[in-house]
Amino acid sequence: MKNINILFILLLSLSQPAFAGNEVVQTLLNQYRSEGASQFDANKGKSMWQEQHVQKKSGQSVSCATCHTTNIRKAGEHIRTGKLIEAMSAVVNLGRFQDVKKVKKWFKRNCKWTWGRECSPQEKGDFLTFFQSQ
Amino acid sequence: MKKKRLWGTVLLFGCITLSMTTLAWSDGWEWGEGEEHEGRGFMQQTSGVAPVINKAYKNECSACHFAYPAGFLPERSWVKIMATLDDHFGENAELDAETAGGIESYLRDHAADKAPNRFSRSIMRSIGNQATPLRITETNYFRRKHREIPKRMVEGNVKVRSFSNCLSCHTGAVQGSFNEDSVRIPGYGRWDD
Numbered sequence: 001m002k003n004i005n006i007l008f009i010l011l012l013s014l015s016q017p018a019f020a021g022n023e024v025v026q027t028l029l030n031q032y033r034s035e036g037a038s039q040f041d042a043n044k045g046k047s048m049w050q051e052q053h054v055q056k057k058s059g060q061s062v063s064c065a066t067c068h069t070t071n072i073r074k075a076g077e078h079i080r081t082g083k084l085i086e087a088m089s090a091v092v093n094l095g096r097f098q099d100v101k102k103v104k105k106w107f108k109r110n111c112k113w114t115w116g117r118e119c120s121p122q123e124k125g126d127f128l129t130f131f132q133s134q
Numbered sequence: 135m136k137k138k139r140l141w142g143t144v145l146l147f148g149c150i151t152l153s154m155t156t157l158a159w160s161d162g163w164e165w166g167e168g169e170e171h172e173g174r175g176f177m178q179q180t181s182g183v184a185p186v187i188n189k190a191y192k193n194e195c196s197a198c199h200f201a202y203p204a205g206f207l208p209e210r211s212w213v214k215i216m217a218t219l220d221d222h223f224g225e226n227a228e229l230d231a232e233t234a235g236g237i238e239s240y241l242r243d244h245a246a247d248k249a250p251n252r253f254s255r256s257i258m259r260s261i262g263n264q265a266t267p268l269r270i271t272e273t274n275y276f277r278r279k280h281r282e283i284p285k286r287m288v289e290g291n292v293k294v295r296s297f298s299n300c301l302s303c304h305t306g307a308v309q310g311s312f313n314e315d316s317v318r319i320p321g322y323g324r325w326d327d
Binding site: 058 | 199220224225226228229230295
């Protein structure tokens with residue numbers, strides 16, 4: 001019995017990389033690595049997600065979570081337009097991260113809107129790893 | 135007596151026929167969906183506006199808001215909007231050059247100053263020659279058409295929030311139909327002025 005348990009745990013741990021993301025995510029992570037990023041960290045992504053930044057134009061303090069909510073397993077709402085934003089978590093929202101072009105487009109727009117600059121390859125990789133982790 | 139009844143019947147049918155013809159006429163004139171008829175002449179002058187047919191425009195723009203018909207703003211407005219996507223009414227809506235180029239040429243080709251329908255011509259007439267409105271809601275034509283609607287039904291209505299959300303009330307907007315009969319204001323129903 002003990003052996004079966006051990007085998008089970010072993011199998012579970014082996015299957016772990018399967019949750020690390022789909023092909024699109026892997027392609028992007030590889031690209032970020034080739035652009036100089038190193039080990040990606042979901043926790044780093046999580047803390048950056050809630051980092052507050054003051055928007056130059058509006059003077060308003062915003063973070064990713066302002067529209068997407070802190071819990072990425074939940075749907076968010078755009079602070080101004082009220083547009084529904086589906087959950088960012090790749091675990092609950094299987095439709096996410098299926099299109100390289102779309103991911104790039106939204107990283108560009110939202111990093112600039114929220115942080116006032118584009119995100120670095122390291123930051124983008126950390127975010128993507130965070131989205132895959134919960 | 136019999137003769138009177140006969141004449142009465144004839145008159146009644148006459149009235150019915152006449153009213154139905156009038157209805158059919160106004161149907162074609164007022165509620166036409168616009169640009170399906172490519173030919174020149176009478177059929178182009180309907181009150182509908184050409185529905186959005188460009189896939190990229192529809193996909194990209196309606197990811198955030200209703201894809202407004204190109205025929206609601208002049209070409210110069212679309213050019214300016216497409217050139218300032220990095221600050222699109224306070225949002226960053228940047229697109230890659232290829233996608234943006236395709237959308238811009240669609241909007242320019244179908245802009246109000248290029249579309250022959252009645253809506254577009256009315257909008258053009260309400261805009262000064264020097265003006266480049268960035269919002270359809272800024273045009274005098276739009277204002278005139280919506281001025282009787284109380285604020286509580288739009289800004290104060292959580293299901294509408296803004297005049298920019300055409301689809302909240304104009305149930306035929308996607309098909310290019312903005313006539314009053316298809317208006318349903320959430321929480322208030324039909325709009326009759």
